[in-house]
Amino acid sequence: MNIGGKWEGINILHTDPGAEESLSCKACGMEMEVHRSVIGPTQRFEAMAEKEHEHDLWFCVNNRLDWHALLVNLTVEQSVTSSPSLKAFIQQDINAIKAEHIAGE
Structure with a gap:
């Protein structure tokens, strides 16, 4: 799913809190940054239903x-x-x- 120019599952990822220590961007391979224990929706339909839950939000730098x-x-x-x-x-x-x-490529 495209989220504001970013693609869920490629350079934006949602995981259960603390489930992953580190993740890499599937486009460039760089280590992703994380916001831990975010409260909010992770999918469009979840947002439309005004549902939210705790998750880690990963994004490529x-x-x-x-x-x-x-x-x-x-x-x-x-x-x-x-x-x-x-x-x-x-x-x-x-x-x-x-x-x-990317250095080293």
Whole structure:
């Protein structure tokens, strides 16, 4: 689910409180930051029903950067295509962006 330019399950994650010690962004691989024991909804329908619960909110430190938004979009495209050749082609773009913007890639 897209949340304000961020994708739940890729660069925004919700977990049970204390369930994870650390998580990595599925787009860029960087360690995510966490807000522990947040009270609030974790899904659109939960918010519409005015429900909330305690959870940990994880987010990538690179979320506001243009190159990261492109990585997220490519990751989504790669996950929905059924073509192995397109997946490989998209991976080349992902690798090039990571090499340009992430140290050690």
